[in-house]
Amino acid sequence: MFTADSSYFRSVDINYMIRVLIADDHNVFVEGIESLISGSLDIEVTERCHTVQSVIERLSQTAIDVVLLDISFPYIEDGLGLCEYIVRTYPETKVVALTMHDDASLIKRVVKKGAKGYLLKNTTKTELLRAIQAVHHEKQYFNQSITQILLNDSPKTRRSTAGIGAKPHLSPRESEVLTRIAQGLTTQQMATQLFVSAKAIEFHRSSLLMKFGVPNTALLIKTAMEMQMID
Amino acid sequence: MFTADSSYFRSVDINYMIRVLIADDHNVFVEGIESLISGSLDIEVTERCHTVQSVIERLSQTAIDVVLLDISFPYIEDGLGLCEYIVRTYPETKVVALTMHDDASLIKRVVKKGAKGYLLKNTTKTELLRAIQAVHHEKQYFNQSITQILLNDSPKTRRSTAGIGAKPHLSPRESEVLTRIAQGLTTQQMATQLFVSAKAIEFHRSSLLMKFGVPNTALLIKTAMEMQMID
DNA sequence: TAATGTCCTAGGGTTTTCCCTAAGATTTAT
DNA sequence: ATAAATCTTAGGGAAAACCCTAGGACATTA
Missing domain, CATH: 1.10.10.10 (Winged helix-like DNA-binding domain superfamily/Winged helix DNA-binding domain)
Structure with missing residues (x-):
């Protein structure tokens, strides 16, 4: 009756939690995210990192399912670089970008670097949990406001760049x-x-x-x- | 023996809590701050506001001791204006600026507008609680890193002006x-x-x-x- | 009526930027 | 292995930017 490979048991296995690493150099954020997640039954925050270096160390020592990554960490280029590194080095680990910047071109760049989700820091608890679960199940997650921003992109970008619009490739x-x-x-x-x-x-x-x-x-x-x- | 005006009782009076309003349009921040404060015995978060308008409404309806104000709310000028408004309209209510910007000139502007404290969003729990208590007791609170930033002001600001420095008046x-x-x-x-x-x-x-x-x-x-x- | 301060106007001379051309090194494709 | 494409390194010369100085217009103040 109760066999080892019962799919029923596996689906409600309370021993398996999605392991989340929070990468943000702002304490308040880390606390906030942890607070939002704390009620969840299938997600647990196992690591909190305040520096790029510590993220790299942690990932090499612990298996992580989802990284919530502040792109300004401390600067945008650092965050993008770290995102790329994680995606390349640990394909099983999914990255959700979490940032204050609601800029279309940044979102695109983050996605190009391999992030599977993008949330603004004014996100809700529901959305945060949904995003973590989605990326862990090989899906992407972008909420409504993100989609909206991307939709408004072309007219916006064209105006501000006063010309060609595409980022040239630099040597x-x-x-x-x-x-x-x-x-x-x-x-x-x-x-x-x-x-x-x-x-x-x-x-x-x-x-x-x-x-x-x-x-x-x-x-x-x-x-x-x-x-x-x-x- | 146990008289009504016993100063002993007053100092541990659990009925009096410092009432805090959090003004920030980023949910994660609000949650984070609340989480940091939640353990405290003498501070309680009584209001959470996501817009300038709601802050003004709340203050007119409820007595607040300390406002934790995100200066980028949503833009820096809004936050500064709101700070000035609060200080002028409710002199008993103290404002602590809470922001990601570690820019010397911004700190100066905030202080000029009447904020009694300034914290970066990577502050610690200890520091947050200490700041709230300090400003409530008519003191100012600026932590070490803020002091450091102000000390490094002249060389830093003059070089990169990497922020919101003082706008020069142009003819x-x-x-x-x-x-x-x-x-x-x-x-x-x-x-x-x-x-x-x-x-x-x-x-x-x-x-x-x-x-x-x-x-x-x-x-x-x-x-x-x-x-x-x-x- | 001066005096003071701010703004706009310029000239002379130096430094920096910009355009055109081109050779050697390195990488990529055939 | 050879060709094509890309990157890096420069030179000469023209254009633009920058620094210093200074006179005249205009408003405010003594």
Whole structure:
């Protein structure tokens, strides 16, 4: 009668809980998420990490089903990088991005990096639990407001980027130069920092202008900021 | 022996709790703060508000001792305005600003608006409770990291101006020039549009650089965008 | 009626940015 | 292995940005 492989028993097995890791450097958030989850019967928060490094360590030591990842952790690029790392290194572990940014292009980037869900930090308890369960069952989860944001994307983006709209692909050198321009460095200063001639830097500047389709540094910075390629 | 005005009894009077209102449009935060406070014997969360309007309504109906106010609520200017309103309208109610922004100039602005405390959202339980008790007892509360930020102010703010720093006051001409720079126009093009010599425009450019405290157009655009003075 | 302060206007001269061209190195595809 | 594509490195020369200085217009104040 009560066999070992009874699917009935498996489906209500209280010993199996979805193991969640919270990655956020803001205590209040971690507490809040934990509080929202605490009532759940099939989800448990097993790890809380405040740094990128600790997330990597934890994942190597413990089996985690779902990572709730604050994308600004502490900066957007860090969060995206970490997301990519998790998805690649632990394909079984699903990532749900949890952030305050309701920006369409960011959502797209996060999804590209392999996140299976995206929640805003003003989400509800119901939604949070639903998202965790969904991604754990190989589904994606994006709530209504996210969908809405993506729908409003094209007219919005087209207006603000004043031109081509798609993020150009930058070579490593170009990225370095762009970053330094945004820090206010001159061509000569960059040349010294990067141990090349000023002329080499100047060429990269020109390439940036061409790739972004802008005539000068002013619009380069403006466009790159709108595309969130610098900050 | 047990008289009514026994100061002993008053100090442990479990009937008096510091009444706290949480003003934050992010559910996770509200939950988190409530979770951190829940263990306390002398502090209770009596109200939770997700909009500026509801905060104003609640305050008019209920006596509140301490407001934990998210300054980005939903935008920084709203939070600052609300803070000012609360301080002026209900002098007995103390405001503790709770935010993710660790920007020196913002802290200064918040304090100017009458907030008695300032906490970052990565604060600890101990610190949160201590801050609430401190401001309720007419003291101010700023933790170590805040003090540190204020100490590092001058070098930090002048360099990256990475935030909401003080907006410089621009003359009409300067505003016109700034707008056109952000549109990618050159000095010569602006001169033609505005019927003055290129040299006149160049002077306004210099004034802009000086007023924003930046060395070149790249940082001018970046800073002005961060200050939301162009778009 | 000055005096003070702010804003707009410019010229001279230096530095930085931008455009055109091109060679060597590295990666990718055939 | 060879060709094609991409990236990085520069040079020369023109354009633009930037720094310093200074006169004139206008409003506010003494």
